[in-house]
Amino acid sequence: MxxxxxxxxxxxxxxxxxxxxxxxxxxxxxxxxxxxxxxxxxxxxxxxxxxxxxxxxxxxxxxxxxxxxxxxxxxxxxxxxxxxxxxxxxxxxxxxEAVDFPITPKEHGTEFLMDHRHLWLRSKKQHAIMKIRNEIIRATYNFFNEEGFVKIDPPILTGSAAEGTTELFHTKYFDEEAYLSQSGQLYMEAAAMAFGKVFSFGPTFRAEKSKTRRHLIEFWMIEPEMAFMDHEDSLRVQENYVSYIVKSVLDNCKLELHTLERDIEKLEKITVPFPRITYDEAIDLLKQKGFTDITWGEDFGAPHETAIAESFDKPVFITHYPTKIKAFYMKPDPDRPEVVLCADLIAPEGYGEIIGGSQRIDDLKLMEQRYEEHQLTGDAYQWYLELRKYGSVPHAGFGLGLERTVAWISGAEHVRETIPFPRLLNRLYP
Incomplete structure (x- = not known):
């Protein structure tokens, strides 16, 4: 048989x-x-x-x-x-009969292994990471389907950018300028106005010249958007979703976690609720930890996120970032307009931000003001403005980076091991 x-x-x-x-x-x-x-x-x-x-x-x-x-x-x-x-x-x-297989049971350099990624995927540890990735994807669909979300697929080729065009891949779309999508969020907002609660799962592209262990040029994002929901509602969905996928991996990938020698006790602590600190509190915490040069209004880098995460054994939300360092569509706090109703979710153990989310601006006049401030007056953004013109409602959403999440849950050292064929600053092969 x-x-x-x-x-x-x-x-x-x-x-x-x-x-x-x-x-x-x-x-x-x-x-x-x-x-x-x-x-x-x-x-x-x-x-x-x-x-x-x-x-x-x-x-x-x-x-x-x-x-x-x-x-x-x-x-x-x-x-x-x-x-x-x-x-x-x-x-x-x-x-x-295979002859002279290149990857033998011995130590190989990273570049050698990356050159042979098509064969490296066969190894036990890489196999385990990919199985955990698959489980996270399976659990993602289960979670959002159970919660009543509708899967909507945004375009990959776009005529506008979600967060500015400086880190986008440009291409010609016949006689027009186009970009490879850095986020499906704007389109998901339109979908939320039609279906209430929606999510997308697809590839995104960032032309960011970074070589850190957290960055890829091409990666996958899960991006939910929710009509009639505010910042607090969104945070609850986020922590429920993350705890759900961690539990799914613990339940269904025991052998893979064993193969990777992952400390599952750390994962077993990932239960709701997650701790929350404001940006202001994060600044104070960083100063206590020796980052005396950091000033209010700066964005956080990898060392800052790692230092903050060390104070917690669960993912931690950092909320209410300064308006000036966040995207144009984020809703200001009505009680304090110099900060926005947003949050980054920082994973434990030095894996950095895995989710960015916010309540979106739903007021037409404020969005028009943001358009002027960010010089978004062209036709490419007209449709997005119209979402505030025809039946605007409070709404919120977030994006989870799949590869960083896989790296954290599996304990992988670098995100290049969490996607089958990574695209890096210096790598387009194989």
Whole structure:
């Protein structure tokens, strides 16, 4: 019976056939241990010389790394294995023999591994990170569907920018200027006015010349927008969503977290409510921690975010940033217009901002004023202004960066390991 590694628990004591690749092996004179993978998981195949033909044992000892095979064997429980099962091998059918696989079981430099990303994805740790990414995506759809959100897909090619055009990729759209989307938010606001609660999940692009472990040129964003909801409502959705995806990973990716040696006790603390501090309180906290040069009105960089996060064992909201350093569409605090009703969610353990969100301006006159201040008077933004003209309502939304979230939950050192084929400042290959 053909099966897959993730289904062997249903076939204990039965003989099965699994199509697999050889990830690694070791052998002695009387027994060979084959580390097999099939895309769904990893399992050890045990080949005992006295229990198989001479030809089969010879095959097992001489298999090369990444050779593809059909393995026939009996599934047995194995309490020593994190997976819980192994395969007592009876027969081996070679499909294709791999020769001189470049990524051997030894240390390789980062650039070498990135040049061979198409092959590096096969490794156990990279496989585990991608499975956790997949679980976060699955949980994201579950959460927003359960909460009554409608999935809407904004365009990738746009004629306007959500937060200014200085860090956008320009392109020609026939005879017009166009940009690769840096956010679907403006379009999601339009969708919220039609459907109430909406979310998008898609690629975004930032032409930001940054080489930090938190930055990618192309990354994926989850961007919900909610009509008839304010800043406080949005914060509650955000913390519920983040705690939901963390719990889903804890429940469904135990083996992957074990493979990555992730400290799950830290993840088990991620429950609502999340702590909140204002921008003003964050400034005071930073000064206490030795950042004496920081002044009110500056944005926070990675060292600031890390220092703030060290004071908490959960993600922390930093709210009410100065109006002048935030996007034109954010609603000022009615009681203090020099700050806006916004929040950044900072992940623990030095992973930085994973969510940015705010209540949006819903007043037509104020938005017109913002247009003048930011020189957004062209036709490209006319449709966005009209959202305030025809049935405007209080509304709020946020964007979660998938790769930073995967890095934090999986414990990956760099976001380049959290996306299948990363696009970095110096990398467009493979």
């Amino acid at each position: 053909k099966t897959t590694i993730n289904q062997v628990s249903n076939h204990v004591g039965e003989e099965v056939v699994i199509g697999a690749w050889l990830a690694n092996k070791r052998s002695s004179g009387k027994i060979a241990f084959l580390q097999l993978r099939d895309g769904t998981g990893f399992i050890q195949g045990v080949v005992v010389k006295a229990e198989v033909s001479e030809a089969t044992f010879s095959q097992a000892k001489n298999l090369s790394q990444e050779t593809s095979v059909f393995i026939t064997g009996t599934v047995v429980e194995d309490s020593r294995s994190p997976f819980g099962y192994e395969l007592q091998v009876d027969e081996i059918e070679i499909i294709h």
